Amino acid sequence: MKLYEIRDILKASILCGEDKLDYEVSLACGCDLMSDVLRFAKENVVLLTGLTNIHVLKTAEMANIECLVFVRDKTPTPDLIQQAEELNMVIMTTELPLYESCGRLYKKGLGDME
Amino acid sequence: MADTYEMTFNVGSRDFSSAGDASRTIKRTLKQLGVDSSIIRRIAIASYEAEMNIAIHSLGGKIDLLIDGDRIFVETEDYGPGIENVDLAMTEGWSTAGHEIREMGFGAGMGLPNMKKCADEFYIESEVPTGTKIKMIFNI
Numbered sequence: 001m002k003l004y005e006i007r008d009i010l011k012a013s014i015l016c017g018e019d020k021l022d023y024e025v026s027l028a029c030g031c032d033l034m035s036d037v038l039r040f041a042k043e044n045v046v047l048l049t050g051l052t053n054i055h056v057l058k059t060a061e062m063a064n065i066e067c068l069v070f071v072r073d074k075t076p077t078p079d080l081i082q083q084a085e086e087l088n089m090v091i092m093t094t095e096l097p098l099y100e101s102c103g104r105l106y107k108k109g110l111g112d113m114e
Numbered sequence: 115m116a117d118t119y120e121m122t123f124n125v126g127s128r129d130f131s132s133a134g135d136a137s138r139t140i141k142r143t144l145k146q147l148g149v150d151s152s153i154i155r156r157i158a159i160a161s162y163e164a165e166m167n168i169a170i171h172s173l174g175g176k177i178d179l180l181i182d183g184d185r186i187f188v189e190t191e192d193y194g195p196g197i198e199n200v201d202l203a204m205t206e207g208w209s210t211a212g213h214e215i216r217e218m219g220f221g222a223g224m225g226l227p228n229m230k231k232c233a234d235e236f237y238i239e240s241e242v243p244t245g246t247k248i249k250m251i252f253n254i
Contacts, residue, residue, distance in 0.1 A: 033222050035225065038159050039228045051218075053219070055134060058138065059219070062134075
């Protein structure tokens with residue numbers, strides 16, 4: 001699924017990486033526990049989370065995750081956004097909660113292995 | 115790639131704004147040296163888990179990165195208080211981290227088992243109250 005499709009499905013706003021919405025991801029990971037992201041997340045995923053601290057960005061960098069979606073209208077600090085820009089990441093924010101965001105993406109085929 | 119390459123980073127106790135920065139430098143360094151990206155990912159995740167553990171649980175410590183031929187070593191050492199029961203600490207889901215750490219997204223008891231999973235070889239020794247040493251080896 002292309003990142004611009006994710007933006008449209010989640011009615012999300014782009015905070016950085018507007019020029020990279022043509023990138024494609026094959027899975028999503030919805031999680032507020034970075035320990036679990038580090039343990040279980042695959043590469044080439046979009047990470048959806050309600051946490052906005054700097055460790056979300058550091059976790060994503062370590063795990064080669066290039067797109068973050070902040071749910072429940074959470075907005076990260078300008079510093080996080082600037083660092084994400086330097087890492088060529090895409091950051092979005094949506095008003096939807098985590099469960100509904102994941103549900104909408106799954107329904108549209110993201111991560112559906114069947 | 116150079117035959118040997120060594121770096122050392124200090125990790126402060128409870129310094130959560132800087133915790134993880136050593137692992138970021140390690141990841142970027144390995145990328146510049148041309149190491150395979152899937153190996154870098156394993157090293158970066160293991161190093162980050164170790165670095166967070168030092169910041170969360172210890173009185174401070176350090177991380178050493180050593181590249182020696184076809185093997186990469188990530189070794190950590192902290193200054194206490196040590197782990198009472200290492201077998202228990204290696205169990206997925208077991209953690210002594212408090213509420214504040216969990217709110218930050220850590221303390222799920224996955225760190226040590228995840229380091230072991232990422233590394234090709236994993237060694238841990240701990241003594242109360244002296245501290246904990248971890249050695250992880252990655253084959254390039």
